[in-house]
Amino acid sequence: MGNLPAVQRFIARGISPDAADYDARTPLHLAATRGHAPVVRYLVRHVRNLAPTDRWGQTPLDDARRHDRQEVVALIETEEAERAQDVEDNLGA
DSSP: OOOHHHHHHHHHTTOOTTOOOTTSOOHHHHHHHHTOHHHHHHHTTTOSOSOOOOTTSOOHHHHHHHTTOHHHHHHHHHHHHHHHHHHHHHHHO
């Protein structure tokens, strides 16, 4: 689901995965809303910000929860936890 090859090409060509549209929605917002787990799996490894807010104050995780996209919720939550652990590990080093 989703067009993972196109997303990969855009990022390979230097287009930021954190870029937002006129509603401040990012590719991660769109993929999370639609439940495109393969695209979300790729994006969470490439975006700087896992929780950007759109013009309505919603994050990709909020969108995934609202649309009952459980696999996407798990992907985002797992990446958030891994990043938090990395920060904690680096602070303790």
